[in-house]
Amino acid sequence: MTAAVQLRNISKSFGETQTLRDVSLAIRPGEFMSLVGPSGCGKSTLLRILAGLAPQSGGTVSIDGTGIDHLPPSARDIAMVFQSYALYPHMTVRQNIGTPLRMRRLPAPARLPGIGRLWPGQRSKRNGIDQAVIDAARLVEIEPMLDRKPAALSGGQRQRVALARAIVRHPRVFLMDEPLSNLDARLRVTMRAEIAALHRRLGATFVYVTHDQVEAMTMSDRVAVMMDGEIVQCATPTQLYGNPCDLRVARFIGSPEIATISSDELISENGGFAPVLPRDPVTVAFRPEAVLLNPAADHLEVSATLERIEQLGPELLVFLRLGSGTRLCARAAAGRIPPSAEGQSLSVWLPARGFMLFDANGSRLDAPHIREFADAG
Ligand SMILES: Nc1ncnc2c1ncn2[C@@H]1O[C@H](COP(=O)(O)OP(=O)(O)OP(=O)(O)O)[C@@H](O)[C@H]1O
Helix, strand or coil, rough: CCCEEEEEEEEEEEEEEEEEEEEEEEEEECCCEEEEECCCCCCHHHHHHHCCCCCCCCCEEEEEEEECCCCHHHHHEEEEEECCCCCCCCCCCCHHHHHHHHHHHHHHHCCCCCCHHHCCHHHHHHHHHHHHHHHHHHHHHHHHHCCCCHHHHCCCHHHHHHHHHCCCCCEEEEEEEEECCCCHHHHHHHHHHHHHHHHHCCCCCCEEEECCCHHHHHHHEEEEEECCCEEEEECCHHHHCCEEEEEEEEHHHCCCCCCEHHHHHHHCCHHHHHHHHCCCCEEECCHHHHHHHCCCCEEEEEEEEEEEEECCCCCCEEEEECCCCEEEEEEEEEECHHHHHHEEEEEEECCCHHEEECCCCCEEECCHHHHHHHHHH
16 A cells, blocks of 8 residues: 655744745655755654644645545554654563554453453454564564563664554555664664665655665655755755755765865866856865866866875775865775875866856756766766
């Protein structure tokens, strides 16, 4: 089961403070959509509105074209997985996973601990719930732990229980709010791949909130980048990286960060750049891939100081500073530059087709003559 989700002109204020401004987003059935942005930009608030956990101040939420603003969270056919896992500590894993089904399928007296089992006429429903719990636990590989309590599980295992508790309901939409941020770096990478695989297997619509752009970029079909309560750009990971529409997006996406320099400064580094840049001052941004350490006939040279080298195994990150003080980074093959080169001057070459131009407001400028690189990205 899967569903399209539409957010139309959502706004939210807490007192005088406006947290969300006119946010619209159309999420396709079965899509993995991430909401990413710096702390406080409003991601969690938007997700909570979608779940029905907080009312919006304006705008509408619909699923498959039907407004759901009047529905409480339990009636929205949406499951949410939180950063904190939100497991019941006194219940076993089996009971935790089964809770949403027991709430939905069993009458209140039959849900009571102990004596509830004596309530007549519920056996087939209970068997169905037991089987659904086992199926969900198997899907996230925690079946052997079904009789443990959460305290006897690792952080990663608890997160799997929280996922299984969401899966067991077969919701049309999964919402996840920073589900991996309490895990260590290594486990985050493993769980990232598992959540992406789970999404493919379930085919459901996922809306995933994270402040970690790498997480968003590696898992999602599309990523909505939020800044100051607005969606600045919603696009595929490749488009966001290679063709950001706004300087804030360009800076937020990509690691190491995109380098930026004013066109005036770049021209004073090498006057040869003047013909490819607009006459009015602009911000020129370029990814590490557009900083080359080998001379090439059609690229212009600038001189830089090598500040630092980071060894990443097969490749090096080479951090450089131009005469103007601008910092940039290049990638190089391991062994290409000896560590003793730190502090020394060297030449780097900048292919103009790698430039992205932004105006004084940070909006991307159309520059057809230097756009090839972005389109190829
Ligand atoms: N219940 C509330 N009352 C008042 N202000 C709130 C409330 N909930 C959120 N805010 C404010 O709304 C803004 C957005 O919060 P939100 O939690 O949505 O951000 P976020 O992007 O998810 O951040 P983070 O990544 O840090 O979780 C913040 O400035 C926050 O202080």
